[in-house]
Amino acid sequence: MVYRIWRSPYSSFGGTSAEFPDDRTDETYTAPEHYKDELLREIAANGFNGIWIHARFAHITHTDAFPESGVHAGEHLDRLSGLIERAERYGIKVFLYGQPLRSVPEADRRFWRNHAECAGQTEYLTEENAVTGVRRRYQTVALCSSVDAVKSFVEESAAQIAEKLPGLGGVILITATEFPGHCYQRRHKVNPTACYPLIECPRCREREPWEVAAELITLFRNGIRRHSADISVITWNWSWQEWLPAPCRPLLELLPRDVVVMADFEREGVIDLPERPGFEINEYSLLYPGPSESFQNTYHACRELGMNVMSKLQLGATHELGSVVSLPNMITIRKKASWHRTHPDAGYMGCWNFGNFFSANTCAFNWFLNHRASSGEETELRDFAEFYFQGCDSLLVYHAWRLFESAMRHLPFCIGPLYYGVQTYALAYTDIYRPGPLEGTYAGCSYLRTKERGDDLSPACEMHHHEFSLTELAGAYAKTAAIWNCGVSLLKAGLKGCDDKGELGNAVLCGMCWASTENAYRAYALRKEWSPEKIHEFRHIVNSELDVLTTALPYVENDVRQGFHGEAGYRMFDPELIRRKIKMLQRWREGA
Template sequence: MKTETFSIRIIRSPWSDFYGREIEDSVKNHPESYLKEIAEEGFNAVWLHCILRDIVSCKSFPEFGKKEKEQIPALNRMVERAAQYGLKVFLYFCEPRGFREDDPFWKNNPDVRGQSTEFHGIDPFSGRYYALCSSTQKVKDYLYESSYKLFKKVPGLGGVFMITASEFHTHCYSHYPKWRLKFADPVMEEWARIPFECKRCEKREPYDVVAEIITLINKGIKDAKKDAKVIVWNWSWYIIEPDPQKKLISRLPQDIILQGDFERGGYKKLLGKQLVVDEYSLSYTGPSPRFKKLFYLARKRGMATTAKLQIGTTHELVTVPYIPVPYRIAEKLYRMRKMGVDGYLGCWIFGGDISPMSKVAGKLSTNVSLTPSKAVKEVAIEEFGKEPAGYIVKAWRYFSDAWSSYPFSIPFLYSSPVNYATAYPFDLSAKEIEAIPSWLPLPRDKDGHLAVAGDNLKHWIKPFSDIFVQKAFKKLLAEWEKGIETLKEGKQYLKDPLYKKELDLAVHIVLIIKSTINIIEFYRLLKRYRKGDSKAKRRIKELLKEEIDIAQKDLEIIRSNNDLGYHPEAHEYFITEKDLTYKISFLQKQIKTL
């Protein structure tokens, strides 16, 4: 009799440092209390970022393996610690990792230099990179040998999951959309304009290149450890081949596990518009048409499948430990169960905090008969007690319904100030600036104050109008605030720290959304104010006073909740007491100039 819904249930520590000493500090960043809790909740694995050329040496490239002496022992210690709680460790591969154009590696190895690409506006990653051409025998040997050696040296590893398109520059087609050069979309337009330089790969099809890389890594791992799991994620595979990548999938070994984004490639209706969902999303339930096509192709070939989810947070709002919309994650898992999906990767770099969201996911992962509503109710009772749970469950329903009105777009998710809106310093002297990546450390001045003020609305409001985004958020707020009122009705429970924390989180999210609406309005008003519009001047003054009030309220909340305002991918706080205090003072001075 089946006792668990999903055999693969991977999550990630919110303290892991993706861009830093991820493996070296892995034991420190996975406290035993965290491992114990996620194991009890029903998860059975955690994941770490691994760069193959750093962690093991190889014959093809003697310069590789510089971090082997520190990383291999550290990884073995992490594997041993996880095993104490019945957890496996999976590694994230994005291989074969290329180098910057000026890296000394190319002086010694010009024969493996492949296609170039260039990244802009994403410091510290900006610049030109060259691929490690996988059509060369040296690179093929490296992929097999290093994968094999890694799993021999760390035999307790559970497996890997791979991204083989976009992200870091890897093989020659990782950022070159060969099949759609004549009709490249805006995201890939620049990549498509770069001339294809690799003479070895130009005669090959992208799907053959990717399938070969996957096969080499899979063979290396399986030759070292037969029961290791190799998961291949379809993230951005539309660069390689049109959806649903029939040719690529047909070339993969049957023991590969295919992973699809549960939401990406979906659509949702909002205020009469059809919105494209091209990222992780809690505002859209899924499965997307893209996921379903991948799933049925895998089933036809007899391949296992996993779904990529975000259990706690998404780029829709990252700087909270979780978005309290458990009915939405419960419905996702319920639909996955009905389809027969084998497992999931529960979060990317963020979204792995222990929370009611993770507890709901855990229950639905291990109980084959539990309904979404029953899972949510059980978690509410276990977390808050039987009587308070009545208010909590009702509020969560309002929050879950409200979140569907989120104005989803890639520019907004990646470049808007929503993750630090309550700390945003509205500046009357602001000029036009470029987009600021929302997933990297924020720019600050010499005194440590946020240096983000500037009109870059055109970069992140698209493809919508500013009015549309404001209307969508106001619609979201109208429903969300019903949930807050519901929690306040249980005033007798506000002395309970957990209950009060749930209310604080909900109010903090309201303040974030209100400030985002105000940021949009501010830059619209600023243009009119600079033309001498007296009505705009009065409204700006009112708006700045509103923002002082918002900052004061959020300051009180932040002081009591040190897990708010933190961005796990950027590995820093985007909203701090200092930021809010400075904003209040700064806006008071701004008002005096009006």
């Protein structure tokens, strides 16, 4: 079966980085509350036949190897069984996504007193209290997979999952980066970096990291196969390139041939951008159509080995702008779908844990996937426009989409602004609009909840991924906003008199987010080197931001989805936050 996998925008992972999490906040426990029959029906109607749920396998199984784990395993399994049964009525399979192993906090004295021999690589995690905003760092210890008891746990837990959840569609395993799990999860054997120091575990440093990862995948697969030949075992190649160049063939060759490889569709792609030819893409992207050379090499290597492949992409929104309903770059959506149409054996997982609202993006991808190619881009896109927006002027809509694509080519696509930029929360961001020298409080990640945003935006332009200076960041967003808003004008004219299905408001808000982001970086640049004479330029920025906010507000009021970021689990901007910001800026302008 070729899987097309999606998920709810509102179902959350739970306490993923908590030192002592309540496992009854895990998604395996809470998901049935989000996946009501109405949503399952809607997912199927939108062309998907699978949903994925985050799992901590030690919480949903109770093994002899580690009897301390899985205190509420029976409750998790009962809830999952009910969801699997209901989803099946709509032709939807449930997939569990997780790491074969998760580390155990050093402070769990009871566990380590009983299993000291299983201790591996020590790592650190940061836990943030969502209410108080207080961050604390704690030590956690990997379960060393070079130890037989740990290997037994991996296989036994997988076997229990297959035995207790026979209707499960599959498991999706991630073995690099993410949370500490096995000893090489965040480590290199040679060539250390800031993010990947050298391995210290005395057992695992004698092994290759890809051997450790392949062994864990194989153990999990063997456990599943004890009870089921039908449950798919999917391994995601996210960040395997930290250990091996793509296609990571030494790792692939160690895997059983019935393991499905899910490969990143865009990562390590190269695109010619204005003023930046040969620019590398190293994240999910709706700017870059893909497939990357890395994906293609992985696809062909797997096919040579007799293994099936599926793609990992994001159809709704990405870190490029993750707090809107969608990024309507239909030019690249069509190209992504076109590759899948010509490779019908390759399924896909079309989302991460944000950007999961249905929109023209999701409809278009599956529409292009299921319709035969016609005479070219314009014809296909105009055909889709006439299908989706009945009665529209498809020529104007097409040219609006062309301008959106042109605008996104100016986005500063690198890890600094993607992970630490203001684009997701700019419309609600107030801390930067206080004239005077910076206070220096960290503003936080673009994709996580932060109680208070400070005014230090330096990670967006000064971290180790420093492809864009602060001046270039502001200029890039200015160009993006200007071109995008020209597209909005065409879209408004093209959709006049027909049901725009929220797409016009969504496009307006994308443009306003880009413009607000530009204003924030310009204000930050002024405050970095503040002097009293800069107050006049600061006033111009405030006036521009007020125009942006008054334009954005009615569209945010009319669509409760806007501003919501699934990974953060809340609305990063909403009507009340925007109104407060407007009042604050107006008060300053009147008093200045």
